[in-house]
Amino acid sequence: ARLAVLASGRGSNLRALAAAFPPGDPLGSVVLVLSNRRDAPVLALARDLGIEARFIPFGADRARFEREATAQLTAAGIDLVLLAGFMRVLSPAFTARYAGRLVNIHPSLLPRFPGLHAQRQALEAGARESGCTVHFVDAGVDTGPVILQRRVPVLPDDTEERLAARILAQEHRAYPEAVRRVLLGEARFEAPQNQEATP
Numbered sequence: 001a002r003l004a005v006l007a008s009g010r011g012s013n014l015r016a017l018a019a020a021f022p023p024g025d026p027l028g029s030v031v032l033v034l035s036n037r038r039d040a041p042v043l044a045l046a047r048d049l050g051i052e053a054r055f056i057p058f059g060a061d062r063a064r065f066e067r068e069a070t071a072q073l074t075a076a077g078i079d080l081v082l083l084a085g086f087m088r089v090l091s092p093a094f095t096a097r098y099a100g101r102l103v104n105i106h107p108s109l110l111p112r113f114p115g116l117h118a119q120r121q122a123l124e125a126g127a128r129e130s131g132c133t134v135h136f137v138d139a140g141v142d143t144g145p146v147i148l149q150r151r152v153p154v155l156p157d158d159t160e161e162r163l164a165a166r167i168l169a170q171e172h173r174a175y176p177e178a179v180r181r182v183l184l185g186e187a188r189f190e191a192p193q194n195q196e197a198t199p
């Protein structure tokens with residue numbers, strides 16, 4: 001399978017995914033990285049790793065970003081799109097088009113603490129435990145079907161940075177394992193069931 005990563009920042013999850021799915025791997029290879037930030041470290045990292053990397057401006061025009069991203073993903077023959085620190089919300093049209101082929105990682109045990117600053121939210125809520133979640137993306141923010149989670153303790157003297165680092169170490173194990181399950185057909189996106197009785 002041909003894998004693409006969409007990312008906005010540092011790229012440590014890209015590094016983990018690229019190591020798990022190198023060129024020529026029979027299960028899958030990361031072959032394309034797209035970023036909405038021209039200066040994102042993840043673009044330089046991708047190029048260092050020998051992976052095709054492109055900047056696509058997002059700005060105020062989400063539709064234009066999504067048209068361009070779709071064109072690039074299609075041209076590259078991408079089977080699975082992996083969001084890894086991609087800091088923009090995609091439209092329902094885009095998430096529907098890629099349903100079951102679009103995956104995200106989030107630094108909390110969803111459904112707890114969706115959205116921004118999940119590690120800070122966990123500390124402020126006094127959670128004793130947190131972790132990370134890999135999930136299929138649906139039209140909501142951090143709401144789609146869970147593929148897998150990894151848990152970490154929250155320690156009494158934790159700072160946001162220390163908790164984030166502890167979670168990140170688990171993200172780097174969770175993301176490749178979740179992708180493996182998707183590629184092996186062990187995790188599938190189930191469309192929401194219609195709860196209405198059918199006549």
Ligand code: GRF
Pocket residue numbers: 007009010011012013014084085086105106107168171
């Ligand atoms: C990770 O904590 C991810 O869960 C969150 O953004 C961070 C991205 O880190 N959504 P990196 O760019 O992969 O290093």
